[in-house]
Amino acid sequence: MQSTQLSSLTAIRLVAGRELRVHLRNKAMIISTLVMVVLIVGGLFAANFFGNQEQSIEYGVTSSTEEVGQATQSVLESQGITVDVTTYSDEAQGRTAVSDGEISALITGSGSDITAVVNESVDSDLNTALASVIQQTKISELAQSAGVSPDDINSVYSLTEVPFESLDPPAEIDGSQILVGFIVGFLLYLGIFGGGMSVAQGVVEEKSSRVVEVLLASVRPWQLLTGKVIGIGLVSLLQVGIYVGAGVAAATAFGLTEDITLDLNAIGAWVLVWFLLGYIIYALVFAALGALVSRQEDLGSVIPIPMFIVIAAYIIGVSVAPSDPDSPVVTIASYIPFTSPIVMPIRSAYGVASTVEVFAALAAAVITIPILLWISSKIYSNAVRRSGARIKLKDALKAA
Amino acid sequence: MRLDIDNLTKNYGDLKALDNLTFSVDSGEIFGFVGSNGAGKSTTMRIALGVLDATAGEVRWDGRPIDFASRQRIGYMPEERGLYPKMKVGDQLTYLAKLHGLSSKAAETAMEEWTERLGIAERRKDLVQSLSLGNQQRVQLAAALVHDPDVLILDEPFSGLDPVAVDVMSNVLIDKARSGAPVIFSSHQLDLVERLCTRIGIIRAGSMVAVGTADELRARGGDRWALTFTQATPNAPWLAGWEGIDVLETSDKSITFLVTQPGAQHSLLAAATAIGDVEFFGRARIPLADLFRDAVTTAPKES
Numbered sequence: 204m205q206s207t208q209l210s211s212l213t214a215i216r217l218v219a220g221r222e223l224r225v226h227l228r229n230k231a232m233i234i235s236t237l238v239m240v241v242l243i244v245g246g247l248f249a250a251n252f253f254g255n256q257e258q259s260i261e262y263g264v265t266s267s268t269e270e271v272g273q274a275t276q277s278v279l280e281s282q283g284i285t286v287d288v289t290t291y292s293d294e295a296q297g298r299t300a301v302s303d304g305e306i307s308a309l310i311t312g313s314g315s316d317i318t319a320v321v322n323e324s325v326d327s328d329l330n331t332a333l334a335s336v337i338q339q340t341k342i343s344e345l346a347q348s349a350g351v352s353p354d355d356i357n358s359v360y361s362l363t364e365v366p367f368e369s370l371d372p373p374a375e376i377d378g379s380q381i382l383v384g385f386i387v388g389f390l391l392y393l394g395i396f397g398g399g400m401s402v403a404q405g406v407v408e409e410k411s412s413r414v415v416e417v418l419l420a421s422v423r424p425w426q427l428l429t430g431k432v433i434g435i436g437l438v439s440l441l442q443v444g445i446y447v448g449a450g451v452a453a454a455t456a457f458g459l460t461e462d463i464t465l466d467l468n469a470i471g472a473w474v475l476v477w478f479l480l481g482y483i484i485y486a487l488v489f490a491a492l493g494a495l496v497s498r499q500e501d502l503g504s505v506i507p508i509p510m511f512i513v514i515a516a517y518i519i520g521v522s523v524a525p526s527d528p529d530s531p532v533v534t535i536a537s538y539i540p541f542t543s544p545i546v547m548p549i550r551s552a553y554g555v556a557s558t559v560e561v562f563a564a565l566a567a568a569v570i571t572i573p574i575l576l577w578i579s580s581k582i583y584s585n586a587v588r589r590s591g592a593r594i595k596l597k598d599a600l601k602a603a
Numbered sequence: 604m605r606l607d608i609d610n611l612t613k614n615y616g617d618l619k620a621l622d623n624l625t626f627s628v629d630s631g632e633i634f635g636f637v638g639s640n641g642a643g644k645s646t647t648m649r650i651a652l653g654v655l656d657a658t659a660g661e662v663r664w665d666g667r668p669i670d671f672a673s674r675q676r677i678g679y680m681p682e683e684r685g686l687y688p689k690m691k692v693g694d695q696l697t698y699l700a701k702l703h704g705l706s707s708k709a710a711e712t713a714m715e716e717w718t719e720r721l722g723i724a725e726r727r728k729d730l731v732q733s734l735s736l737g738n739q740q741r742v743q744l745a746a747a748l749v750h751d752p753d754v755l756i757l758d759e760p761f762s763g764l765d766p767v768a769v770d771v772m773s774n775v776l777i778d779k780a781r782s783g784a785p786v787i788f789s790s791h792q793l794d795l796v797e798r799l800c801t802r803i804g805i806i807r808a809g810s811m812v813a814v815g816t817a818d819e820l821r822a823r824g825g826d827r828w829a830l831t832f833t834q835a836t837p838n839a840p841w842l843a844g845w846e847g848i849d850v851l852e853t854s855d856k857s858i859t860f861l862v863t864q865p866g867a868q869h870s871l872l873a874a875a876t877a878i879g880d881v882e883f884f885g886r887a888r889i890p891l892a893d894l895f896r897d898a899v900t901t902a903p904k905e906s
Binding site: 218221225408416417423590 | 653654655671674675677681683684686689690694699701
């Protein structure tokens, strides 16, 4: 039996390989990933179903109400409602059609004296449209009798928006951007926080089971740390990749991409890039903090601060940004390496971050990683071998 | 090949966990490490493994300070057992073997060999946490052996084992020593230590108070003799003072004593035969437990 000293690369590969195997075989993780995929696909399906559901209305007119019927049709169609109008020369025939349910209403009467014959009650959209048409007709009649031209009246009616001059024009975000931004923020939050927690729990598991003492006889602390972060990172990347893939594929399949200007593939790719950066940053923080305690129960005493920051980033991204994407809080958060991985991609989805801004935030995050790696491996190396009571961060940094 | 523990000192603040501890274990020796709880046995072993750093002193292997590379050749069983609870026995052992530099194939073979030998071959596919404590201990020993180490350092390998497992473990240690590896283990089971070990070290408050073979340690206890009558003899001759004899223990029937002047025991025997029927007269074997107790309670603390 030949055994030689491991190269660092081999040691890291072995440690990462173990993490991969353990996590990929973890039934709870596989199930939660599948559930998440179902939620994403199902959510998009529901959004598509309810968002694109076509409203339509069928009604009949008599020969004397044809004009009113047409005016009502154009009002309804301007609201995106499909209208099907049938003209009945015989009113009785039209009434039968209503009671048979072929049409929802029959417009009878003449001039501005109109009655809608319905089975039970009038459809609210039809009611509003019809009422406005009758109003307009009546006002036109009144105006005409007062000597005002109906066209003038109509032009007054056509004024619906006040002309304005904006000194600080707001970013224009449409509904689909808000939805995409929300999903991006949620996936990143889930991936970064979930991955970080896995790392912290893995570190504590090794400490609490004391297996770390056996491991450290053959691998160095930094190799163990790096291998663990890489292994769990690959698993989490795969997970987030599956979510993004499922989301983009489902959105495309349901035709949700047709009327949005966003490039979902590009957004998906950016999510993965930001996920990796955010994950590495938080994994290093969580690993160092996890090494300070010896029991899973004590993890709660060391992680609240980074946990609070991730949650804050998420909240800024999905609740402040949609209403005020240019707010200074959002802008600042999109540059700080601890919050940028969640906030910047949301700003990108909203189209309020320029390429220069994105790359500046990326650079800041990338520069942070080696610094964090240095601090984290120092804390981890010092703390991981010491079991028992919680170790003070100060002591872990000091001991060399 | 020889493992030297040279003047190890470990301070935790004001507490001296180890105080200039020195001993060495030669190739092929089984060294029994005994001492009260908290005397420093585990600390010594953990320093040798690099899990702890010494405040002063060093551990040498083959004359050279032990380093990361030479530590890979140690088989270690920590006091607090260390295994991944949610990993299969076989996977775990193969993983640990690979971490010690074995190829995948060699690691697999070694895992199969040791699980077979330690009687846990049936449990290879089971999670460690589903095994009984005794079997977990066997897995732990397999973990220490799976990379065919050149040195064995085992912290209380026998605690919690049934007699069969104790025999299996003992044989493994003996074989390993025969193949030339220095073997160090700590234990509170002194009979076992006496039976297995070529040499014994007694540690007290971080210092070695006695090192040697069982016989050498006994010699430290003086020339101990015992005399027994067939029946109670209340007015036995030892009640009077005898020159050259230190009485240790007496009863109506027997006496245990130390001979401080060679030959003095024969005068006592003569006096005894004159008053009664002597059933036994000869050298008394001192139980290691007594030696141990003496060593850890009466030896002055050096500092």
